[in-house]
Amino acid sequence: xxxxxxxxxxxxxxxxxxxxxxxxxxxxxxxxxxxxxxxxxxxxxxxxxxxxxxxxxxxxxxxxxxxxxxxxxxxxxxxxxxxxxxxxxxxxxxxxxxxxxxxxxxxxxxxxxxxxxxxxxxxxxxxxxxxxxxxxxxxxxxxxxxxxxxxxxxxxxxxxxxxxxxxxxxxxxxxxxxxxxxxxxxxxxxxxxxxxxxxxxxxxxxxxxxxxxxxxxxxxxxxxxxxxxxxxxxxxxxxxxxxxxxxxxxxxxxxxxxxxxxxxxxxxxxxxxxxxxxxxxxxxxxxxxxxxxxxxxxxxxxxxx
Amino acid sequence: xxxxxxxxxxxxxxxxxxxxxxxxxxxxxxxxxxxxxxxxxxxxxxxxxxxxxxxxxxxxxxxxxxxxxxxxxxxxxxxxxxxxxxxxxxxxxxxxxxxxxxxxxxxxxxxxxxxxxxxxxxxxxxxxxxxxxxxxxxxxxxxxxxxxxxxxxxxxxxxxxxxxxxxxxxxxxxxxxxxxxxxxxxxxxxxxxxxxxxxxxxxxxxxxxxxxxxxxxxxxxxxxxxxxxxxxxxxxxxxxxxxxxxxxxxxxxxxxxxxxxxxxxxxxxxxxxxxxxxxxx
Numbered sequence: 001x002x003x004x005x006x007x008x009x010x011x012x013x014x015x016x017x018x019x020x021x022x023x024x025x026x027x028x029x030x031x032x033x034x035x036x037x038x039x040x041x042x043x044x045x046x047x048x049x050x051x052x053x054x055x056x057x058x059x060x061x062x063x064x065x066x067x068x069x070x071x072x073x074x075x076x077x078x079x080x081x082x083x084x085x086x087x088x089x090x091x092x093x094x095x096x097x098x099x100x101x102x103x104x105x106x107x108x109x110x111x112x113x114x115x116x117x118x119x120x121x122x123x124x125x126x127x128x129x130x131x132x133x134x135x136x137x138x139x140x141x142x143x144x145x146x147x148x149x150x151x152x153x154x155x156x157x158x159x160x161x162x163x164x165x166x167x168x169x170x171x172x173x174x175x176x177x178x179x180x181x182x183x184x185x186x187x188x189x190x191x192x193x194x195x196x197x198x199x200x201x202x203x204x205x206x207x208x209x210x211x212x213x214x215x216x217x218x219x220x221x222x223x224x225x226x227x228x229x230x231x232x233x234x235x236x237x238x239x240x241x242x243x244x245x246x247x248x249x250x251x252x253x254x255x256x257x258x259x260x261x262x263x264x265x266x267x268x269x270x271x272x273x274x275x276x277x278x279x280x281x282x283x284x285x286x287x288x289x290x291x292x293x294x295x296x297x298x299x300x301x302x303x304x305x
Numbered sequence: 306x307x308x309x310x311x312x313x314x315x316x317x318x319x320x321x322x323x324x325x326x327x328x329x330x331x332x333x334x335x336x337x338x339x340x341x342x343x344x345x346x347x348x349x350x351x352x353x354x355x356x357x358x359x360x361x362x363x364x365x366x367x368x369x370x371x372x373x374x375x376x377x378x379x380x381x382x383x384x385x386x387x388x389x390x391x392x393x394x395x396x397x398x399x400x401x402x403x404x405x406x407x408x409x410x411x412x413x414x415x416x417x418x419x420x421x422x423x424x425x426x427x428x429x430x431x432x433x434x435x436x437x438x439x440x441x442x443x444x445x446x447x448x449x450x451x452x453x454x455x456x457x458x459x460x461x462x463x464x465x466x467x468x469x470x471x472x473x474x475x476x477x478x479x480x481x482x483x484x485x486x487x488x489x490x491x492x493x494x495x496x497x498x499x500x501x502x503x504x505x506x507x508x509x510x511x512x513x514x515x516x517x518x519x520x521x522x523x524x525x526x527x528x529x530x531x532x533x534x535x536x537x538x539x540x541x542x543x544x545x546x547x548x549x550x551x552x553x554x555x556x557x558x559x560x561x562x563x564x565x566x567x568x569x570x571x572x573x574x575x576x577x578x579x580x581x582x583x584x585x586x
Contacts, residue, residue: 045585045586048428050421050425050585050586051586066429069328070329070330071426082417083419084418084422085342085346087346089345092345093345097338099335099337099338100330100337101328101330102328107324114317142317145319145325167312168313176319
């Protein structure tokens with residue numbers, strides 16, 4: 001459980017995070033979504049105490065991260081940039097981190113196995129591909145068997161197989177009852193992974209909703225109907241707040257009614273319906289509409305530090 | 306609409322309750338972590354090797370060539386030769402190797418991002434700095450002290466052929482030879498502080514060389530009255546007072562000078578500690 005209350009982070013006169021409050025609950029994957037520069041990375045760094053909030057607090061299981069006696073057992077983090085020494089081997093990297101908290105060597109080897117780096121465990125990290133680097137980062141995050149995981153853009157630079165693996169891993173971790181917060185600037189990726197969404201833009205909270213609700217909100221009450229008795233159905237559906245248009249004979253496009261309602265009306269009047277499809281604005285479109293005003297850099301891609 | 310597919314479960318290994326119960330960050334464990342970090346990169350072995358090589362290699366080369374040429378050397382050169390100091394000249398380069406390595410161990414973590422992992426594991430932060438200090442000062446003392454002693458005896462055995470050697474019991478000798486390891490250990494501490502303050506390898510090395518090696522040279526340009534007042538208080542000159550060689554002017558008393566040098570290092574480390582606590586990583 002992560003609880004952020006009134007988090008503010010300023011760098012000079014630039015406000016990266018602005019009065020952010022949210023909870024991240026255990027047992028589900030929570031997507032942390034926002035355009036580049038929205039303050040996601042800064043927020044994650046504040047969770048594990050790398051950056052100090054200008055105001056406000058963020059706690060993990062009721063305490064500040066640094067106050068836990070075994071921080072690595074509380075939160076495992078994969079941050080956006082690599083957090084390694086390129087001259088060290090993967091195994092020594094993990095053993096160094098494990099040593100701080102008394103994590104047994106056995107676990108380091110188990111995790112290397114899990115992320116598929118056993119073969120290259122004694123090679124210098126400098127020679128790793130982006131994907132191998134991400135896998136090492138995942139192993140580091142899992143070292144302390146943490147109850148909470150925060151991962152900043154974990155699928156960045158991964159091949160499709162790697163992306164799928166991470167997706168399954170995150171869901172598995174959530175199913176075990178862990179708290180999982182994963183950031184992305186891609187709605188499509190979130191839609192496949194997260195059950196809950198926290199959307200921020202320009203450091204402010206834009207939405208804190210279950211994924212299903214976000215999807216509902218995103219859909220625009222727009223239903224495509226195909227019926228041999230389209231004209232008759234059209235007359236039955238027309239009413240206040242309902243707009244029915246027809247692009248071709250036998251086809252209707254209904255705005256203002258749910259597909260359930262249209263189906264019920266058709267059934268009650270014994271009208272054959274061949275197709276009844278709720279049309280949704282794509283999630284990506286919905287996300288962009290939601291964050292349009294909050295996108296800070298339209299031309300550059302730089303992430304606030 | 307069900308957008309979240311469940312997919313296969315990936316079995317993440319969990320820790321036993323016994324193992325979990327033992328998890329806790331302790332100073333000893335942080336030291337163990339720093340020990341592993343120190344010796345799991347090549348630069349440590351290379352640079353420590355260089356520090357030892359500079360001492361022994363340069364010392365024995367000077368002793369050997371002097372013993373060989375002694376008969377043909379002019380009286381003025383002979384007078385300038387010091388059986389204790391001359392073979393110990395390698396310490397000057399050794400301090401560079403030790404200082405650079407200390408900077409790499411601290412500031413190097415910032416250049417690659419390792420610091421985020423280190424401070425993520427130990428979010429109280431200061432134990433990381435103290436552990437680095439303990440590990441590297443211990444390593445420096447334990448490698449350079451035997452190297453300095455070996456250099457001394459090796460050089461004296463070469464010089465003995467010409468009867469121009471000195472002995473361990475002679476005045477200043479034992480303190481000077483042991484002092485090499487002590488001086489280099491404080492150089493390591495000072496460099497760790499600089500690395501933590503500047504968080505940049507090139508900057509910290511420049512600052513280190515500037516303070517330890519360039520300042521004394523610059524001070525030579527001062528008018529005499531100022532030179533006498535300033536020179537002996539410069540960090541490296543104060544520290545080198547412990548050895549009966551190195552500094553080119555009037556020096557503080559050996560242990561007084563060394564204490565001053567320790568003071569500079571301590572002040573640097575205190576600033577480093579305060580900044581480490583305060584700054585975002």
